[in-house]
Amino acid sequence: MSEDVPNEVPLLAARALSFARGDEVIFGPLDFTLASRETLVMEGGNGAGKTTLIRVLAGLLAPGSGSIEWRGEPLSTLDPDPGRIALLGHQLALKSDLTARENLKFRIALQGMRAGITIAAAIKSVGLAGYDDAAVRTLSAGQRKRTALAALLLSPALVWLLDEPYANLDRDGQVLVDRMLEAHASRGGATVLTSHGLVQPALSRHRTHVLGVGG
Amino acid sequence: MNALTLWFHKLGSPPYFYRFAGRLLPWLYGVSLLVASVGLYFGLVRAPADYLQGESVRILYIHVPCAWMSLFGYLTMAGAGFIAVVWRIKLAELIAMACAPVGAAFTFVTLVTGSLWGRPTWGTYWVWDARLTSELVLLFLYFGVIGLYRAFDDPRRGARAACLLALIGVVNLPIVHYSVEWWNTLHQGQSVRLMGESSMHSSMLVPLLMMALATHVYFFASVFARARVALLEQEGGKEWVRELARAGASA
């Protein structure tokens, strides 16, 4: 695993990260490192704090205690960078009145585009060819998820934060996600994804961590 | 770290503040009651009546300090609100939220006493004078802060949202006041000014200042009392609260 490049500074690291809402500890203290080419699966049941962790890592929530490091530097000391992380949340951040193509164009303008890929290629990769000019409102849940996955393909970010990426996808869709994760890792990227544990990523290598109170 | 800074840090800790404010409260209430009694005696009984307005001028000993407090309350709320929004200190949130109803109450008393004073002086209970109108708008701003705070399920998030609103309002406050004054001069023919000229005889000034002191002290007493109650509510599950409850039960 990360023994391949023992001295590489991990892209992302969590040090004693915890989050509490009022008196209730949601997760933590949590320690992990995420190096380039790694995929980390955070498993947990309902209420284990998976979505909360993703939101903390994405910078939406401030951690209760602990810190997050990006390439060894505390995230709070760094300037924000649009191309640093790509987020795929529960809600897909797609405007339902716009077409898939219009949504993707907006995402590119917002966070940049990875070199070597076009919108058309991304749409084809996720199996939405022919649906790119339909309003997202008219797409099924699975097709919307695929649109969000296309946005992920177009993102230049090295680190992907995915909250339940397999949700709403059929068997083909799950295979698609696995392929995307492999390709992302081979390009040097890294991923943290959450899962209920029912669908196991079929990846050549990944680490799993069970999330909960205490880490 | 010098002693004062250290003490401020300690003050931010809920159980410390609870005890500190608790010990201070009876003194605050006592001082304000005492000073108010003396001030009111001098104002209502000993001070001379106005040669034009007669006895009704005595309302100023309540009306003016309350008007001052309505503004002071908002500024205090905005100050605590700033600390709450920037540093997310729980106690600052609670203090800011405690200031809101107290400040609103002072504003309300200002409006009512002003209205009662207006009747004998102008012949009407209400005029759209610059001061009255901007004071009324101040009441609306207070209501907005209180309403926003109460609308949230999560009290901490609600407090920070309300503090942000209070900060927006504090920027607007001089603008509102100034714009209403401008509006008044635009619609000419404005009536007598509420306050007499700046030079005030000491027989009136002294009771007025005493009432000002009394209301300031009362303001802090009231805010501290409310903050303590809110602290208990929000920290309910914590150990120090449970200890208090046990101590209270066995007492």
Place this chain on the structure above:
Amino acid sequence: MTPGAPATAFVALLRRDLLVFWRHRSDALNPLVFALIVVTMFPLALGPEANELAPIAGGVTWVTVVLASLLSLDALFRSDAEDGSLDLLVASGQPLALLAAARLLAHWLGTGLPLVLAGPLLAALLGLPRDAVVTLGFALALGTPLLSLLGGTCAALTVGLRRSGILLSLLVLPLTLPVLIFGSGAVEAAVSGAAVQAPLLFLAAGLVLALPLAPLACAAAIRLNVS
């Protein structure tokens, strides 16, 4: 324009909002129809005598414009909060105040600008004299952006709340009173022949003050409600 640059993000968000707005363009008429109906209520309530309506025409139009601009505020951030777009914007790493400014500008273009164009017509319907109508146009052009800036910031504060419609109005209206006062003051000055520069300059000054500050406050409110 390089994708991922703040300026590109600003323009892209503005275009996206205007595109969404355009897809629902029939809804865009709502504030205008509302304004027309409200203005109609006054002659119905007060009697159609021109000499009774003309003196209050400026003030009535201003009140109507303020109320009409309130209508579209509640929805301003709501759909973004519901479909996760707000999370995306906050997590995007772009300066949030810049994105908030794009949203507020889109609101003004969609709601305020039509009112700037329709307001003078409505005032003329009520019998406002010609010169005053022109002044009203200028005052609206300065005042409606202020309404969008202030109203949008309050909308960001209440975005997470259910049933926030009335509360939002209660929060916004006191803050908009200076705009109302100076805006209608300009019209009154035009009618009575006094100098209109003073109130218009006050509006301009308020706009200059609000332009950098409101997006910052709006961004803080968005961050608060996303966490």
